[in-house]
Amino acid sequence: MDAVHLRNLSAAYGGQQVLGPLSLQIQPGERIGLVGRSGAGKSTLLNLLYDQVRDRAALVPQEQGLVQALSVFHNVYMGRLNHYSAWYNLLNLLWPQRRELAVIEPLLERLGIGKKRRSPVAQLSGGQKQRTAVARALFQNAPMLLADEPVSALDGPLAHVVMGFMTEAYDTSVVALHDIDLALAYTTRIVGIQDGQIALDAPSHTLSPADILPLY
Incomplete structure (x- = not known):
């Protein structure tokens, strides 16, 4: 994928500026961790970024965006709805096809929710919904992953499993994380957001938790 250049991004709610203006460049192969306290503007920045790159990005929103009445399989399958014809999508809704099961089942097994494939999302725990x-x-x-607090409901070991899997699957990503240790372990670059502005931008390997804590 090509580099992403974001220039003079800004957002306001209720007449109050909550983000920017700020600029950010994302190079292919970069795994960026967005850090900062709740309300700093991380989610707003991710949403604005997704608006610009949605044709080449997969998104894990903080609210998950799942269809509660549908099964785990069908919610995962929805990631590729635009890849197939309407009749094939309808066929999978009625009767999941072997070709799709062969890809989706190993994903679910590795994420620890293989036994929930047929369960409606409404019956899942918060952590199971996140993994779905x-x-x-x-x-x-997709060429790029955007994720907003994708492991916030998971315990330590499971959070590492999920972060490791995402890191393997996506060379280029922007992930908002509250956990500083996870951000340093699974990203190549840290972008710290404070009061809607970029307050820190540095390679992950040059930083320690003490460098990031002031943002909180």
Whole structure:
């Protein structure tokens, strides 16, 4: 994929500036961790970024964007709805096809929710819903991943499993994370957001948790 150049991004709600103006460049192969306290503007920045690159990005939104009445399989399959014809999508809604199961089932197994394939999303725990949203993004297999707090509901070991899987699947990503240790471990670059502005932008390997904590 080509580099992404964002210039003079800004957002306001209720007449109050909440982000920017700021500029950001994302090079192919960069894994960027967005860090900062809640309300700093990380989610707003991700949403604005997705608006500009949605044709080449898979998104894991903070609210997950799942269809509660549909099964885990169908929610994951929705990651590629635009890849297939309407009749094939309808066929998979009624009777999941072997070709799709062969790809989706291993994803779910690795994420620890293989036994939930047929379960309606409404019956899942918060962590299981998060992993379903991650599986959908992995199945989508886009050039770039955008994820907003994708492991916030997971315990330590499981969070590492999911972050490792996303890192393997996507060379280029922008992931908002509250956990500083995860951000340093699974990204190549840290972008810190404070009061709607970029307050820190540096390679992950040059930083320690003490460098990032002031943003919180």
